[in-house]
Amino acid sequence: MPDADRRVAIPATERQYHIDAGPGDIAEYILLPGDQDRTTKVAALFDTIEYENRHREFATATGTYKGRRVSCVSTGIGTDNVEIVVAEILAITKHPTFIRIGSCGVLRDDIQIGDLVISTGSVRLEGTTKFYVHDGYPAVADYVAVSALVEAAHRLNHRAHVGLTATSPSFYGGQGRPIPQLPIRFPDLADEMKRQGVTNFEMEASALLVLAALAGCRAGVVCTAYAQRVQGVFADEGQRRSGEQACIETGLEALRLLAEMDDAVQKDGTLYWRPSLWPSVMAS
Numbered sequence: 001m002p003d004a005d006r007r008v009a010i011p012a013t014e015r016q017y018h019i020d021a022g023p024g025d026i027a028e029y030i031l032l033p034g035d036q037d038r039t040t041k042v043a044a045l046f047d048t049i050e051y052e053n054r055h056r057e058f059a060t061a062t063g064t065y066k067g068r069r070v071s072c073v074s075t076g077i078g079t080d081n082v083e084i085v086v087a088e089i090l091a092i093t094k095h096p097t098f099i100r101i102g103s104c105g106v107l108r109d110d111i112q113i114g115d116l117v118i119s120t121g122s123v124r125l126e127g128t129t130k131f132y133v134h135d136g137y138p139a140v141a142d143y144v145a146v147s148a149l150v151e152a153a154h155r156l157n158h159r160a161h162v163g164l165t166a167t168s169p170s171f172y173g174g175q176g177r178p179i180p181q182l183p184i185r186f187p188d189l190a191d192e193m194k195r196q197g198v199t200n201f202e203m204e205a206s207a208l209l210v211l212a213a214l215a216g217c218r219a220g221v222v223c224t225a226y227a228q229r230v231q232g233v234f235a236d237e238g239q240r241r242s243g244e245q246a247c248i249e250t251g252l253e254a255l256r257l258l259a260e261m262d263d264a265v266q267k268d269g270t271l272y273w274r275p276s277l278w279p280s281v282m283a284s
Contacts, residue, residue, distance in 0.1 A: 016088035019073060020055035023092045027062050027071040029255040030089065031248075032082070032100045034204060036074040042101075042248050043072060058085065065252050068259045075100075079128035079167065079207035086211045097258055098212055098219040099145065101251040103244070104165070104202040105175065105227035107194040113228055113235045114243040116160040116250060117199055118149045119221040122206035123166040125174065129210045139167070139206035140213065144261060144273045145220025145254070152253035153222075158246040163199025165221065167206035175201045190229050200225070218258070222250055257281065 004012055015022040031042055036059035043049055046063035053060045057076035064070070075085045089096055104117055111117065122139040124130075129139070146162070153160035168174035173182070176189030186192075193201070205221040212219035224243035226235040235243060264277045 014092070016091060018056060018084050019058040019060060019088045020053055021060055021073075021088070021092060025051050025053070025062060025071075026060065026073065026089055026093055026096075027069040028093055028095060029068065029070045029097050029259055030093075030099070031070070031072040031251045031255065032085065032098055032204075032208065033072065033074050033248075034077055034081075034102050036076070038101070038244065038248065039072045039074045041244070042252065045248065045252060046070070057081070066256050068256050070252065070255050075204060077171075078203055079126040079169070082204045082207040083128050083211065086208060086215075090215050090217075096217055097145070097255070098208055098217065099149070099251045099254055100204060100208050100219070100221040100223075101247045102202055102204060102221070102223045103226040103240075103247075104200040104223035105229045106200045106225045107190060107198055107229050108161075108163075109230050111161050111199070111225055111228070112159070113225055113233060114159075114239050114246070115225045116153055116158055116243075116247060117165070117223050117225060118146060118153070118160055118162045119165040119200075119205050119209075119223070120146060120162060121164055122209055122221075123164065123193070123196075123198060124206045124210070126167050126169040126203075126206060128207050132214060133210055137210065139209040141209055141220050142212070142218035145218050145258065147273070147275075148254040148257040148261065149220050149222050149250060152250045152257055156246070156249050156253060158250055160222070160250070161199065164197060165205050165223075166193050166198045166201050168201055168203055171203065194230070201229070220254065222247055222254070
């Protein structure tokens, strides 16, 4: 590759270095869980499966869900991993839509363990996105993706909340969790975020939202509440299992709705989704 940029310094191949996927392996509508085992649970809901692969912590499955071609690619934990996955998916797709399905800790009394939280945007507490954008650049969820997630949760009768997320660079100190063996700099961080109207903590959303925006793609985020930070309660195994399933179902249904919404926009000959197009989607 004589014209390759020497700063890249990764193998020049159509198959992507970390996710080990090539052109055609991944659909344009994509779920992004953190846990690679969650990909298997997502694929279990597919009507058909055409492609499955695991490489490092990145598990991929592509198939059809209610007649729509969709994929699921695990990211692992953290915004640095999200950067890898998003960058490599962008290299082998045309114009992808991303929905992150994950878990979170909530900062509001009215949100129960197992409830869903749909992000409107995220506070960028992490450092990955600083290598792409100015510190003041907002991490904002696509309004169409938010609408699809809210509608999907409603259709499936899953209790969901909408609010602002904070994306942390870590699970312990970065979320103000005291550690007996280690000092943390910001022990009151959770209270501070709550005072600023933040709904939940997680560890991936802001990178996805920023990178998707830079690429001109849509992205949305839905997480299950595993921790109630105000009450000091953490989900038990049964609650985690049922909450995870609700999140997966909501993410898949949102992708299907987004595909239907795209069809409605195209049929209408307009550039943007608007609420008055809902009737044509509801009829499908």
